[in-house]
Amino acid sequence: MKIVRRIGDVEHADGLVPTMGALHDGHRALFRAARAENDVVVASLFVNPSQFNEQSDLAAYPRDEARDAAIAEEEGVDVLFAPSVDEIYPAGFGTWVDVGDAGAEGTARPGHFRGVATVCLKLFNIVQPRRAYFGQKDAQQAAVLRRLVRDLNLSVQIRVLPTVRDADGLALSSRNSLLSPEERARALALPQALARGAETFSHGGDAVAATQAALDGLSNDYVELVEIDGATVLAGAVRVGSTRLIDNVILKGALY
Amino acid sequence: MKIVRRIGDVEHADGLVPTMGALHDGHRALFRAARAENDVVVASLFVNPSQFNEQSDLAAYPRDEARDAAIAEEEGVDVLFAPSVDEIYPAGFGTWVDVGDAGAEGTARPGHFRGVATVCLKLFNIVQPRRAYFGQKDAQQAAVLRRLVRDLNLSVQIRVLPTVRDADGLALSSRNSLLSPEERARALALPQALARGAETFSHGGDAVAATQAALDGLSNDYVELVEIDGATVLAGAVRVGSTRLIDNVILKGALY
Numbered sequence: 001m002k003i004v005r006r007i008g009d010v011e012h013a014d015g016l017v018p019t020m021g022a023l024h025d026g027h028r029a030l031f032r033a034a035r036a037e038n039d040v041v042v043a044s045l046f047v048n049p050s051q052f053n054e055q056s057d058l059a060a061y062p063r064d065e066a067r068d069a070a071i072a073e074e075e076g077v078d079v080l081f082a083p084s085v086d087e088i089y090p091a092g093f094g095t096w097v098d099v100g101d102a103g104a105e106g107t108a109r110p111g112h113f114r115g116v117a118t119v120c121l122k123l124f125n126i127v128q129p130r131r132a133y134f135g136q137k138d139a140q141q142a143a144v145l146r147r148l149v150r151d152l153n154l155s156v157q158i159r160v161l162p163t164v165r166d167a168d169g170l171a172l173s174s175r176n177s178l179l180s181p182e183e184r185a186r187a188l189a190l191p192q193a194l195a196r197g198a199e200t201f202s203h204g205g206d207a208v209a210a211t212q213a214a215l216d217g218l219s220n221d222y223v224e225l226v227e228i229d230g231a232t233v234l235a236g237a238v239r240v241g242s243t244r245l246i247d248n249v250i251l252k253g254a255l256y
Numbered sequence: 257m258k259i260v261r262r263i264g265d266v267e268h269a270d271g272l273v274p275t276m277g278a279l280h281d282g283h284r285a286l287f288r289a290a291r292a293e294n295d296v297v298v299a300s301l302f303v304n305p306s307q308f309n310e311q312s313d314l315a316a317y318p319r320d321e322a323r324d325a326a327i328a329e330e331e332g333v334d335v336l337f338a339p340s341v342d343e344i345y346p347a348g349f350g351t352w353v354d355v356g357d358a359g360a361e362g363t364a365r366p367g368h369f370r371g372v373a374t375v376c377l378k379l380f381n382i383v384q385p386r387r388a389y390f391g392q393k394d395a396q397q398a399a400v401l402r403r404l405v406r407d408l409n410l411s412v413q414i415r416v417l418p419t420v421r422d423a424d425g426l427a428l429s430s431r432n433s434l435l436s437p438e439e440r441a442r443a444l445a446l447p448q449a450l451a452r453g454a455e456t457f458s459h460g461g462d463a464v465a466a467t468q469a470a471l472d473g474l475s476n477d478y479v480e481l482v483e484i485d486g487a488t489v490l491a492g493a494v495r496v497g498s499t500r501l502i503d504n505v506i507l508k509g510a511l512y
């Protein structure tokens with residue numbers, strides 16, 4: 001696997017997996033899908049400052065490039081693009097992509113999806129992939145990127161892969177490493193509440209209300225229904241101590 | 257020449273000339289340069305509503321597709337892409353590109369360069385050209401598009417061709433057809449004042465002040481110095497009756 005730090009050294013590839021590092025089994029699933037479906041796979045490793053609406057969150061975000069590079073190589077990534085912040089946002093940078101109406105996650109994190117859309121558009125232009133891979137856990141992000149692709153006439157396909165979970169049901173997230181053991185236990189209420197919401201929905205009930213009622217005291221930024229290309233997703237965001245976690249389940253249709 | 261109305265029917269081409277129609281000899285110069293430098297030339301013909309900050313300006317903008325198509329064909333354009341508004345901005349469209357700090361023209365026309373940047377990015381993605389052609393008369397637009405290309409890592413080259421003028425010095429513009437004969441005569445003060453500014457600059461004087469002093473009573477939105485990739489451009493915008501005209505001259509360096 002080649003590690004590349006300059007935009008000009010990145011080769012075009014048919015598969016792209018954008019990441020912010022702190023890789024876990026959810027990323028491994030993206031790498032494996034990309035490996036299976038493409039001749040050349042580029043993964044990017046870039047903690048994108050512009051998508052953090054809280055500086056403390058950016059500062060706390062876990063970073064371990066050597067470990068991440070080893071995981072990417074194990075999973076068959078051909079090129080790891082790990083640029084500096086100045087390489088992506090040089091002096092004088094000033095062009096931003098706004099994707100309107102980004103739902104509750106967009107409202108809860110002002111500027112977040114502007115940062116996501118802008119850096120992903122840059123990565124798409126740099127790598128020119130046929131397919132780019134994202135996890136279903138960030139369902140609203142996938143919706144934003146599909147809208148970006150449609151509205152700006154990009155030719156990349158946004159592939160969305162199922163959320164990978166620990167045995168007890170907690171969605172894998174780079175932020176899980178920030179949880180204390182006690183917080184880790186309390187965080188389980190999120191997937192459990194979403195499962196309760198999905199069950200309620202299957203019986204014709206109010207999925208959002210059922211989820212909120214089952215959150216077991218976790219403070220939630222939102223619980224909402226998100227429509228993504230015909231699929232209906234029940235999504236929630238909670239705070240466990242100082243860590244913010246998101247998760248979702250599909251109620252109708254499919255993401256792929 | 258083929259006329260195409262659907263995005264899906266546009267072929268990739270190495271040369272692109274985006275226009276809003278009402279073609280004049282300035283456009284012909286762009287078509288000729290594109291014809292000389294590329295195997296396949298696509299021209300677009302689209303009066304882009306999102307770049308008009310005044311609805312009356314949009315309504316008054318001259319339109320004559322049959323005449324425009326004949327000119328494009330004469331100049332060797334291979335494909336004329338003439339989409340409907342709904343084809344470019346379908347229901348649900350909501351993604352916009354903001355290019356920060358677009359100078360006095362950006363301040364004078366709120367939202368204008370957002371509309372220009374967004375539609376040009378869409379055209380670049382649809383046609384995937386190696387080179388796109390613009391006139392120097394819209395110098396600030398060229399600066400915005402070069403910034404768009406740089407910031408978003410696009411691979412298209414923004415070619416800027418010299419302003420084409422009538423024999424008396426008035427820059428060709430689709431909006432000139434809106435001038436009465438009396439207004440046409442008064443409009444000449446703009447290129448004459450810019451020439452005075454350039455002469456003053458060459459003697460070490462204040463180009464902006466000299467231009468403003470020579471505008472002969474025309475009301476000006478602004479007169480300013482614009483830096484574009486190392487070139488210094490003296491640019492002005494005036495109102496002649498209800499018509500707004502812009503023009504500029506290069507003081508230092510070159511656009512190409």
